[in-house]
Structures are given as C-alpha cells and as structure tokens.
Amino acid sequence: MARSPAATLYLFLLPLLLGQPPPSRPQSLGTTKLRLVGPESRPEEGRLEVLHQGQWGTVCDDNFAIQEATVACRQLGFDAAVTWAHSAKYGQGEGPIWLDNVRCVGTESSLDQCGSNGWGVNDCSHSEDVGVICHPRRHRGYVSETVSNALGPQGRRLEEVRLKPILASAKKHSPVTEGAVEVNYEGHWRQVCDQGWTMNNSRVVCGMLGFPSEVPVDSHYYRLKSLTNKNSFWIHQVTCLGTEPHIANCQVQVAPARGKLQPACPGGMHAVVSCVAGPHFRPQKAKPQRKGSRAEELRVRLRSGARLGEGRVEVLVNRQWGTVCDHRWNLISASVVCRQLGFGSAREALFGARLGQGLGPIHLSEVRCRGYERTLSDCVALEGSQNGCQHENDAAVRCNVPNMGFQNQVRLAGGRIPEEGLLEVQVEVNGVPRWGTVCSENWGLPEAMVACRQLGLGFAIHAHKETWYWSGMQRAQEVVMSGVRCSGTELALQQCQRHGPVHCSHSGGRFLAGVSCMDSE
Known part of the structure; x- marks a missing residue:
C-alpha cells in the first residue's frame, strides 16, 4: 500500500522525536573535491575527477546528464553547465573510477548532495570517463583561482619550493637564483632526483619562486658536490609542460620506499635549477634589459594592489588604459601577465573586481593563453565589449615574487x-x-x-x-x-x-x- 505524504513525513520525523538522527540519503558522496583535466588547460572543460581518500579518480558516464554536469560546474565555481561529454572525450584517466550512476536533481550546490552507487562501486572502464563543459563565466561569490590547494601525488600536499645554494657564488646572491631543488612536505624539506629533469620543470620551479625565466645549468660542477645519499630523495621524477603554476600540477612520481631493490635516485644526483630574476629584483649593477623591452612592458600594468606583484590587470590599447574581463580568466593567463611584468607565475587569479573596479574601456575578454606567450597580446582574446562585461568583472592577479629577505x-x-x-x-x-x-x-x-x-x-x-x-x-x-x-x-x-x-x-x-x-x- 502506498504511504500518504503525511505518513512519509511522520516516518522521517519520528527518529528526531526519539532523539535519533534522521535516516541519511543512501550512497551520499560526503565532502568532495573536484577538478577538470583537459586540453590546453582550459578551466571550464575537461575530464571530471574526484578526490577521495587522498587519491584522484574519475566518474563513469552511466546515466550522467545535464543535471549532474550543472551541479559539478556550480561546485567548480562556474555559473552553469553547457553540456557533458561521454566515452572519455577528454582522454582516459588513471586510478580508480570512484563514482558511477551519479544522480542529481540539478539544484544541489555540490556533488556530495547527490546519490550514486557508492565509492568505487562501478561496472565501468576508463573508456567511459565523463567530461563536462561549463559556462566560462564565474558565479558571484567565487573570487579567485589559487594554487594554495594544489595537491601532488596521492593527494599529498606539495607546499613550498626552494633552491638550496651549493656553489659559493650562488650563496652570495639575494635573491637566491641557483641551487638544488627542495620541496616542503609535512614540514620537511625533501630533495628531488634529477632523473628526466627538463627545462620545463625548471620553468615551473622558477615561476613558483618569483622568477620569469630560467637558464640551463652545467651539471658537471654539481656532480662533484652531491648533497645527500640516494635514499633520501623523496620525489623520484617530475614531468612538467612548463605552463603549470605549481609543481603539484605536474606529473610527480614519489620515490619508492626504502629497502626496495630500485634506488630512489639511480644517478644519485639532485635536480639543479638556475633562474633569471626580473628587473625589480636585479642588483643595480646588473645589465639593463634589451632595447625595446620597456615599451613592451608598459602595455600591461597592475593597479590597486597593496603589494608588489598584485593588482587589477590593465592593458594599453590605442593609447588608452583599460581593464580585462574575468570571463575565462585563469592561472595560465594570469601567469603570462606576471612573467611579462618580470615576476614569476601567478599564485592567484582574481575575479569579480576583487582588487577594485577600473575606469575607461574593458579592452579584453575571454583571454585564452597557452602559457608560453611572452606577452598578453600574444594570447587569443575577444574585445571586452562583445559579451556584456562590466567593470564588476575586472580581472586581477597576485604573482609569485622572489623572497628578498x-x-x-x-x-x-x-x-x-x-x-x-x-x-x-x-x-x-x-x-x-x-x-x-x-x-x-x-x-x-x-x-x-x-x-x-x-x-x-x-x-x-x-x-x-x-x-x-x-x-x-x-x-x-x-x-x-x-x-x-x-x-x-x-x-x-x-x-x-x-x-x-x-x-x-x-x-x-x-x-x-x-x-x-x-x-x-
């Protein structure tokens, strides 16, 4: 016999009257963290991945539809979903398939309010990994995209990075621009093995330390000055594209546990990086920038920031300064601005006029940088007036700057x-x-x-x-x-x-x- 609505409500409230918690929604996901993994580092589309038990995994496309995509996009900070993609359109993921048959109404604020088969319960393969495409506009209240929550392998938090100077000449520099790479994990500084180390890796490390560029290192001088034994290396191998704002966004392989046959670093060599400081941080005796670079730098400026390396992004077009709309604004594009101005990569991309509204025209919108552009003008963008941007959408950045002490x-x-x-x-x-x-x-x-x-x-x-x-x-x-x-x-x-x-x-x-x-x- 079907229960009346009143009877159903009574059965739900009965445990409360008896001092017991109400029955929980079956197969609730609990608190979740989401990310999109896709081509060209576009923040609004990609393979949907979920963090559970310290490990990122994928979502199966079974029964996945616009309601589920809408909830995921909203949780990721976007206004809405445009559509979803099935059959691993954004590539097959790795690790567990955490969720299958996700069921949302569409009004939920996060996926943890939706139902599913339960963690890891699925009959899928990675060829069924789901992707989502969100509207690039951020919703009100979503103020920034930051690297502070970057997670490395197995969900481990990779915090600070530093260069430990080895050569006597490097120790005299302020800031330190050359040395062995060390990563802070749970309060301990760990060295990085140089196996497979590339200039792309160096570019990411230098960007985190506030430097716009990097130069090759002659490792011959360093092989004679090994800092440690093989088994103390914690990070075994790093593979970066060079556009990442944080080393945790690269593919990072943790060293095998001690006692295994394979040593933590077969060559026994620590990764060494040499960075180039921007003009703000060079000694006064340093050579000036090449002719013409000053005019190029003036095409972008930061305003209303309390600290060096932060502010509202303004660009010079037709001899008039104007702002940049925050539609599609992300850490990749923000990093291009930061490097152009002589800082490192961006540690935060700010939306919604977080550092104040500008005046005059809105010159650019939907800026899409790949990460290797020398200036913001090299990136693909629309005119700001084309999609109804207002100054309440002015974009801003906070850049990594060197530690001068x-x-x-x-x-x-x-x-x-x-x-x-x-x-x-x-x-x-x-x-x-x-x-x-x-x-x-x-x-x-x-x-x-x-x-x-x-x-x-x-x-x-x-x-x-x-x-x-x-x-x-x-x-x-x-x-x-x-x-x-x-x-x-x-x-x-x-x-x-x-x-x-x-x-x-x-x-x-x-x-x-x-x-x-x-x-x-």
Whole structure:
C-alpha cells in the first residue's frame, strides 16, 4: 500500500522525536573535491575527477546528464553547465573510477548532495570517463583561482619550493637564483632526483619562486658536490609542460620506499635549477634589459594592489588604459601577465573586481593563453565589449615574487593590534646586524607605505610621528635609521634614501616612527 505524504513525513520525523538522527540519503558522496583535466588547460572543460581518500579518480558516464554536469560546474565555481561529454572525450584517466550512476536533481550546490552507487562501486572502464563543459563565466561569490590547494601525488600536499645554494657564488646572491631543488612536505624539506629533469620543470620551479625565466645549468660542477645519499630523495621524477603554476600540477612520481631493490635516485644526483630574476629584483649593477623591452612592458600594468606583484590587470590599447574581463580568466593567463611584468607565475587569479573596479574601456575578454606567450597580446582574446562585461568583472592577479629577505629586517612593537606599532628595523652597523628604531623626522605616508609593504601587511593608513602613546616603548632603543625619504615604490626601507650619520634632533624616545597598516587579503 502506498504511504500518504503525511505518513512519509511522520516516518522521517519520528527518529528526531526519539532523539535519533534522521535516516541519511543512501550512497551520499560526503565532502568532495573536484577538478577538470583537459586540453590546453582550459578551466571550464575537461575530464571530471574526484578526490577521495587522498587519491584522484574519475566518474563513469552511466546515466550522467545535464543535471549532474550543472551541479559539478556550480561546485567548480562556474555559473552553469553547457553540456557533458561521454566515452572519455577528454582522454582516459588513471586510478580508480570512484563514482558511477551519479544522480542529481540539478539544484544541489555540490556533488556530495547527490546519490550514486557508492565509492568505487562501478561496472565501468576508463573508456567511459565523463567530461563536462561549463559556462566560462564565474558565479558571484567565487573570487579567485589559487594554487594554495594544489595537491601532488596521492593527494599529498606539495607546499613550498626552494633552491638550496651549493656553489659559493650562488650563496652570495639575494635573491637566491641557483641551487638544488627542495620541496616542503609535512614540514620537511625533501630533495628531488634529477632523473628526466627538463627545462620545463625548471620553468615551473622558477615561476613558483618569483622568477620569469630560467637558464640551463652545467651539471658537471654539481656532480662533484652531491648533497645527500640516494635514499633520501623523496620525489623520484617530475614531468612538467612548463605552463603549470605549481609543481603539484605536474606529473610527480614519489620515490619508492626504502629497502626496495630500485634506488630512489639511480644517478644519485639532485635536480639543479638556475633562474633569471626580473628587473625589480636585479642588483643595480646588473645589465639593463634589451632595447625595446620597456615599451613592451608598459602595455600591461597592475593597479590597486597593496603589494608588489598584485593588482587589477590593465592593458594599453590605442593609447588608452583599460581593464580585462574575468570571463575565462585563469592561472595560465594570469601567469603570462606576471612573467611579462618580470615576476614569476601567478599564485592567484582574481575575479569579480576583487582588487577594485577600473575606469575607461574593458579592452579584453575571454583571454585564452597557452602559457608560453611572452606577452598578453600574444594570447587569443575577444574585445571586452562583445559579451556584456562590466567593470564588476575586472580581472586581477597576485604573482609569485622572489623572497628578498626584507620581511625579516623589520618588525612592529607595542601596537594594540598586529597591524600597528613602533617600527624597528635591522641594519648593519660596522658589519654587524643590529636592531633599532627609526627617527620620525621626514616620516610620512610614502615611507609608511614602504614599511607596511615590507612587513607584508598591505597598505599604510597612518604614519605615526609620535609613539609615546604606545606604552612600554620608551625603552633604551638605539636609533639606527634617520632622515628616511622614500618614493613609495621601494621594496624595503633599507632601499630608501637616508642622510649620512644617524641622528634624531628630538630628545627622548617619543619622536620615533610608527605605522598603522591595513591588510588587503
């Protein structure tokens, strides 16, 4: 006998009345992470993959339709689905086929609200891997595409990358541009085997470290200076296309466990990379860029960013600056902008005028870069006026920039909140690093802007000249910097102009420089 709606509702609510949880929806997926794997790194289409138990797997196309594609696209940050693709149109995946017979109504906000046969329960092969094609427009509230969630092999998080300098000449460079590649995994730095290492791999590593390009390395000098034994290599082999914004997006093979017959790195050699710093980070004695490159660089600029290497993307067309629409905007195109401006790859592609709305025309929309273009003008794009873009869709970027060590040479003390306080800097006095305060003579907003940027705290909202109201700061702290004059574009106070002998004409400790910053994150 069929139950009435009222009886069905009563049976659902009965466990709640008895203090028990309601029956769960059968074969619910739980919390899921999705990604699209497809050609040309287009973010809006590709093979649908799901992360479960730390491993990426595919979805079978059985019973998959527009409702399921809509839910997947919405979860991935797009407005809607255009269609779906069956029979492994985007290539056959690897690993498990996690889901089969996914069943969605179409109104769900994520696949974990849909039903299925259950994890790994399927009668499919990878020739049935499903793909989806989403509308390239991002939905409101989806603010950025970032590499911070990049996952490597078996879902392991590959965090920072660094170059460990080996040669004496490389150790003297700031920033470090050449050395052995090391990857941070779970708080430990692991070396990378050089087996099959390519210049594409070097390009990805250099981009992560804030460098726009790479140069070949003569490994002969390094084979005599092996840093470690064979079994301490954690990453056995890396294969990158050169367009990836993070090494975790490359094919990464983890070294076999110790004790097996196959050594972790047959050659026993660590991968070595040499990068080329952009003009912002070269020593002043470095050779200038080749003639004509300056004019090329001016065709793209970043505006409204609190830090170097971030801002709203603006391009110069017909002698008029305009913005770029965020339709199809992704990390690949953002990385082309970053490298063109002398930074590394993009760590974040921002949508929805996240860093402010621009003025004037919207010059470009649906920018599609492959990743190796030298300038944004080399990429395929539409005119911004062709698809109804508004300035609320202005695209922005945050680029990887080299670690110059400047943030370790400044700190705040005595503030009520972490973004304000008395400024203390580290300078060399007779060759010895020494911490001290800054005299507030000539101290103004340009100097405070440089200090806040150096602190990693974004914009300066106030330049304090009298810091007596920060209690406990009237200690005997030596003044080590005075007469500071900044243009406001310097990376650190140590790069600003200063007069000769350090002095502060005001008596006492109350006339010392301080700042209040506003973080833009």
